[in-house]
Amino acid sequence: MTRLNLDQGQIDRARESARRIAHRVFDDMSQFTTTTVERATLRLMGVDGVDDNQIPLPNRLVSHLQELGLLQHGAAAVVAGAMAEHNLTAQQVAEAVAAGKLVLARPKHDKAARQSAEAIAAKMCDHIAAQRVLRAQQIEKVGEARTPWLYLIVATGNIYEDIVQARAAAEQGADIVAVIRSTGQSLLDYVPYGATTEGFGGTYATQENFRLMRAALDEVGTKIGRYIRLTNYCSGLCMPEIAAMGAMERLDMMLNDSMYGIIFRDINMKRTFIDQFFSRTVNAYAGIIINTGEDNYLTTADAFDAAHTVLASQLINEQFAYISGLKPDQMGLGHAFEINPDLENGFLWEVAHAQLVRQVFPEACLKYMPPTKHMTGNIFRGHIQDALFNVVSTLTGQNIHLLGMMTEAIHTPFIQDRFLAIQNAKYVFGTMRDLHDEVEFRAGGRIESRAQQVLAETVGILAEIEKIGLPAAIGRGTFADISRTMDGGKGLDGVIAKSADYYNPFPDLMLAGVN
């Protein structure tokens, strides 16, 4: 069995630092809500649809509340109050507000409004819980794939074209299909509506698109006898709303990271920290596996030099996840095979990193990303980089295996790129089926020493972050060589200080529900 000799004391110390780091952020942020958290809340209460200008009704409603200074109390009770008072559904309230026919106010009977909001929320929670059960039944019925699960993306920009490609991918062997979303979506402060056919580098994440793809994958999964997991992006300015939509439509995985938006999308730090807490609570309750984004660090920083920043970030992401009720097997902590192919012994370092992560998170559902940064237009060479990535993945027992595309440096995947990528992985996984069981790494050897070194560096950097706090650490460019400040970035205007009587039924219901 591939095992490295690591100092458990160091691992424990690193984890303790991360716990304190995450809790401090959580404590600081729990006094705020955001516009998208409130919109997500409304969505979960049944508000959907768009107005004549294609502006989603949750946005209309939340803007309305914001204008009236009501948002600080939480949208749920206000809307529930209006529902009771006018005998309307949440959707009808939203429509009436959008039509200018209704102006909301603080509920007359605050306690009653909260109770009815809680009742509505409980119903939605039942629906989501039922989706969770349905997932389990489906897996039971049609069958579960062997790990590493093959994860493939579709990114045509057109949901109907995506479906064709996703079906073909599943037939060819994909276990997970991720619908990449359009280039601009993460910076939109609303979620587009309906089935969409015009994205750039990906297809818009909309509830209807989720539904269409879910149905297609259920169908093909039944045909081929393997439950096919559906993934989307729960990042960006609408993270909580997408979490809500995904929970309702039975997505199985969500890309969700506590820092990705900050670092790579220049989204405001507060906004992101607040949003990710709510999102993850929803994900946790819905039985969704999150995928964190540490792999991205290695696209801007060097995979060798910055290996410890990946592990440090994973430990922090883990602690944030615990706060939201996620279980270890829902934690798709991300890392990547981004080692420079020209680096002598690079494969050894990559094995060391992957195995280190495996051992530090023995129960996590690790997500391992293929080479991207060092891929070039030489598709033949790239195909081999991907093959060695496949080797490391099976050797170190990764769980979620993103398939490398030989055309990574050129275009979003063509159908044949995906086909060949699956073939690549299946060949490697099959011909090396039990290799992980047969290979041992020399004690005190290069691989083990490298892993120990990265672990030690991780302990060090986490102690440092603990000292200065996570926001300051991000300010110093600790992760990905990119620096962001507390008040910079997009979306700060959507951060709202909660009033003392702020109310939202979902976090408590959901946190209780998963335990």
Place this chain on the structure above:
Amino acid sequence: MTRLNLDQGQIDRARESARRIAHRVFDDMSQFTTTTVERATLRLMGVDGVDDNQIPLPNRLVSHLQELGLLQHGAAAVVAGAMAEHNLTAQQVAEAVAAGKLVLARPKHDKAARQSAEAIAAKMCDHIAAQRVLRAQQIEKVGEARTPWLYLIVATGNIYEDIVQARAAAEQGADIVAVIRSTGQSLLDYVPYGATTEGFGGTYATQENFRLMRAALDEVGTKIGRYIRLTNYCSGLCMPEIAAMGAMERLDMMLNDSMYGIIFRDINMKRTFIDQFFSRTVNAYAGIIINTGEDNYLTTADAFDAAHTVLASQLINEQFAYISGLKPDQMGLGHAFEINPDLENGFLWEVAHAQLVRQVFPEACLKYMPPTKHMTGNIFRGHIQDALFNVVSTLTGQNIHLLGMMTEAIHTPFIQDRFLAIQNAKYVFGTMRDLHDEVEFRAGGRIESRAQQVLAETVGILAEIEKIGLPAAIGRGTFADISRTMDGGKGLDGVIAKSADYYNPFPDLMLAGVN
């Protein structure tokens, strides 16, 4: 360090069986010579060129001797006698005979003729020894490549085109260039003459072609700072003559197997056994590394089921090689990565086979062949099969590494196929530089058990062969699932029983010279 726990007693027993098997064949065959052995002898004495019908003068001369019933005494003394008598060079004797101007006869002064033959032979030996020294000096001067040596073929059919491709290959990283010869050549009972431009699937092996390629490789080697080894085929009906030509022109390696011609070219068994003895003696003296052909077995038999036949044959080839004075580091014993890519755990079995061979022949200059049989028109998949082959090669410390071509199932290599193959190997070897030093295989695990099993089967089959003799074993289709008989196949008419006074100066001189 990758090492498997093997029973040295079993290895010794297998080797002993092989020794007895080889010596029995050698004893039976030493009463014969062949037309091509005599032609090779003449070539080494200085006979070259062709007549007006493009028939080589060595053939003309040997036919002449055969017609006159003189060949059984050995060509050397007869020709040396004629040289002395008519004051001619060997070449002039040949020309005179070909022109019908001279009829040879037994030398008047047999002892003097032998002495002068020996003197001529000694001069040639000096030339060959000088080539050997020159090789060592060149390596010293321009530099030696790191193992595994990258071995590439050129096969355009045109020596001038081959040269262009060989130069490009060397610049790209090839350490060894093999000129594949035309499809039909191994069945020709003469060696074509001069520079040739019209082969099928390869370029004719001629002395002039050897010379041209040698010069080209010396030049490019000096330019890039690495001695580039030149290889050709010392198989087929003219094995000894090609050995002679290669020795004179400083080839560095020769494909030469004690059984390949029998099995794969349906050449008569006796003919082959006799020819290979002479050829190897020349190779040994010239410091040439032979490459044996066990890899071919796995193109007709299954790589898993027939793994032990490869090892058995290697042990036999080793013993034949010792008889001819070859040193272990001149023994390029062949095996191949021909495992079925669809076989679960196939990679493990391949590692077991390669490592087994490595440990049974710790000093040999092992030749490891890439996947060929299971290559298909899917060049992308094929490129990965080749990559895994590269992995096994570096992991198990092979010496001569034939580069797999992704177009193996389609055509003889294009220049870009070779380029990409080199890139593939260099990437794998670099990124895994010290992996062999870091990886251990689980004691008692699948890999070790598989190696032990193959070793045990080898002991068994060699015991069996020892019992019935090698020719009978070949008759039973022991190797490659192909069966041949003692008197079947091509070239039996060239086997001549030696008379009691048979004389040939070369074997003794050369065998003495290498020690």
Place this chain on the structure above:
Amino acid sequence: MTQQQITENWVKPYGDTMNDGRVQLSFTLPVALDENAKEAARQLALEMGLDEPAVVHAEDMGQGFSFCVLYGQCKHRVDLSRIKVAKPEFETLDKDAINALIAEKMGRKMVVVGACIETDAHTVGIDAIMNMKGYNGHKGLESYHEVRAINMGAQVDSEELVARAIEEQADVILVSQVVTQKNIHLDNLTRLSDLLEAEGIRDRVILVVGGPRISHELAKELGYDAGFGTKSYAEDVASFAIHEWTKRHAV
């Protein structure tokens, strides 16, 4: 429906959207790498009818060669409804059915002589068809009790094969050709059929060729009765043979 309706059915390569025409291309140019070489590669793709061709990779190979990888959008399309692949017309039966048919139609064993001819030493293909063991779980002709299968192996001169066919009164001659470099197989195959003509027995035998680069179309062009490529098995060629024999001997 009594009237056959042929509707056009145009097809184009597919990348990620219907009719986007995406194709991948690679080749070597015998010039050293520079901007002009890349442009030459791009222009070649244009000449081939690729829109927006992109040289996504270009690398110097030494000795004045450059390797290029390209993607582009193929303008061409073909009408599938007009494609008629030449293929031998018969239904592939299983071994038992074939044996039964031979027994019924011929009333004697069918004699099949096979070889891989001239300098071609590849036996695996012809063995796959003829030897007992067969290939990929498909038994070979030797295992058919209504077939007398004579496999002469590889490197068989055409003369030898013809002589043996005459001697055995062969109904079927099977030829394998694997090496195709410089079209050597065309020479070899032509030579064999010329010999059969010269001996006057061409019409008396069913003449079949197979190999990884052989198509039925090519076989027909060369005057053979059928051609079989990769993934053909004994039952394919046997089905064809008895079908063809029956056709020829129909009254």
Place this chain on the structure above:
Amino acid sequence: MTQQQITENWVKPYGDTMNDGRVQLSFTLPVALDENAKEAARQLALEMGLDEPAVVHAEDMGQGFSFCVLYGQCKHRVDLSRIKVAKPEFETLDKDAINALIAEKMGRKMVVVGACIETDAHTVGIDAIMNMKGYNGHKGLESYHEVRAINMGAQVDSEELVARAIEEQADVILVSQVVTQKNIHLDNLTRLSDLLEAEGIRDRVILVVGGPRISHELAKELGYDAGFGTKSYAEDVASFAIHEWTKRHAV
């Protein structure tokens, strides 16, 4: 020689013999695999002008798609002597020489404002050109003491970029575009240059675009002064900029 002699210099792909024209091709057809699909693939290759095209591999991909690999002999050839690649005309100098030239010609620091615009979030390219650290051992513009380099990062709206350029009195604007799917980069780049025109400052700035799929030719078509593709470094763009500035300010 006073008269320039242009001799034709035809070039064709090379497999293993001069002018054999060998190319490799792969694509997907949106039809289920059968003999007709393979023939369609072959005919497409014929249409592209490939002689003796061979479908060396064809595999069913499910859902009515087939993957094909082909080899063929390209009939087309191009005349290298006629190829003139559009490229910015300047000599790439080293950092010291560039600094010296700026000091000499401009007598002040050159102001360079850069960004990766609109929804494109890829900073690595623009950082490679502008940031101190540079890329592949080539220092970025920040390290040039005669350059004032302002890197606005990624996802910068065109409006913002233009405003900043005005504010800083930029001599040079550097734009990066990495995402090209559905030609989104063309929209973005056109938008930026329209804005500059509208603001009336297009002529006052040297406008440069870069990215992995950008060529100088494309940049010129879009009305930019220069375009830089992969493997460009700070010294390339700085050399161009000072050369262009000098040209424009020549009396």
